[in-house]
Amino acid sequence: MAINLTKGQRVDLKKSSGAALTNFCVGVNWGGIESRGFFGLTKSVEDVDLSALLFNTEGETCDYIYSHLYKPEILARFGLPPGKLEAAGGALKHTGDDMEGDSGGDDGLYNEIITVDLAAVPQSVGQIFSFLNNCGDQDFSKIPYAKIRMFEGTPTHVREVFASYNVAAERQDENCRALVMGRFYRKGGGWNFAAIGDA
Ligand SMILES: [Ca+2]
Numbered sequence: 741m742a743i744n745l746t747k748g749q750r751v752d753l754k755k756s757s758g759a760a761l762t763n764f765c766v767g768v769n770w771g772g773i774e775s776r777g778f779f780g781l782t783k784s785v786e787d788v789d790l791s792a793l794l795f796n797t798e799g800e801t802c803d804y805i806y807s808h809l810y811k812p813e814i815l816a817r818f819g820l821p822p823g824k825l826e827a828a829g830g831a832l833k834h835t836g837d838d839m840e841g842d843s844g845g846d847d848g849l850y851n852e853i854i855t856v857d858l859a860a861v862p863q864s865v866g867q868i869f870s871f872l873n874n875c876g877d878q879d880f881s882k883i884p885y886a887k888i889r890m891f892e893g894t895p896t897h898v899r900e901v902f903a904s905y906n907v908a909a910e911r912q913d914e915n916c917r918a919l920v921m922g923r924f925y926r927k928g929g930g931w932n933f934a935a936i937g938d939a
C-alpha cells in the first residue's frame with residue numbers, strides 16, 4: 741500500500757520488507773497553468789518544470805537539475821549556470837522537459853520524472869529538494885493540481901508506488917514561482933523524505 745503523505749509529514753524511505761528504498765522514480769503530474777488573453781479568446785499555457793537542488797552537509801548548494809532548455813544568457817543574468825538533466829554524478833537523472841502540463845484535465849501520467857539512486861549519491865550530499873518552478877508570469881496559486889509520486893520501476897513502467905503526495909494550491913501561493921514538493925535528507929545512515937508543499 742502506498743503511503744499518502746500530508747503536508748509536513750516525514751517518512752523513512754523503507755519498504756514494507758524493511759529494506760531501504762534507494763532506487764526509485766520521482767514523478768510529478770500537474771495541470772497546466774493556463775492564462776487567457778485577448779478578452780479571454782486566446783489561451784496560453786505556462787511551462788512548469790520539475791527541478792532539484794542538492795545541498796552539502798554544510799547546507800550549501802552543491803548541485804542541481806533544471807531544464808537544459810532555459811536560455812543560458814538569461815540564467816547568467818541571475819548568476820546561474822546552464823541547465824542540465826543529471827546531478828550527483830548521474831545518481832539523479834531527469835527524463836526531459838514537458839513544455840505544457842496537462843490541458844483538458846488530469847491524464848493520470850507523469851509530466852516529468854527524476855530517477856533517483858540514493859545509494860550512488862556522494863556522501864558529501866546531505867539533502868535534496870525537489871520542486872516545481874515556472875519561468876513565466878503565472879503563479880502557483882493557479883496550478884490546477886500537482887501530484888508527486890515516489891515509485892519503483894522505470895519512467896515508463898510503474899511497478900509499485902511507495903508514497904504519494906497531492907499538493908493543494910493555496911491563496912498564499914500567489915506571486916510565487918516555485919513550489920517545493922519535498923526534501924530527501926540523510927538520517928541514521930539512511931534517507932528520509934519530508935513532504936513540504938510550500939510555494
Ligand atoms: Ca517543463
Ligand SMILES: [Ca+2]
Pocket residue numbers: 769770841842846847848849850851
Ligand atoms: Ca499528466
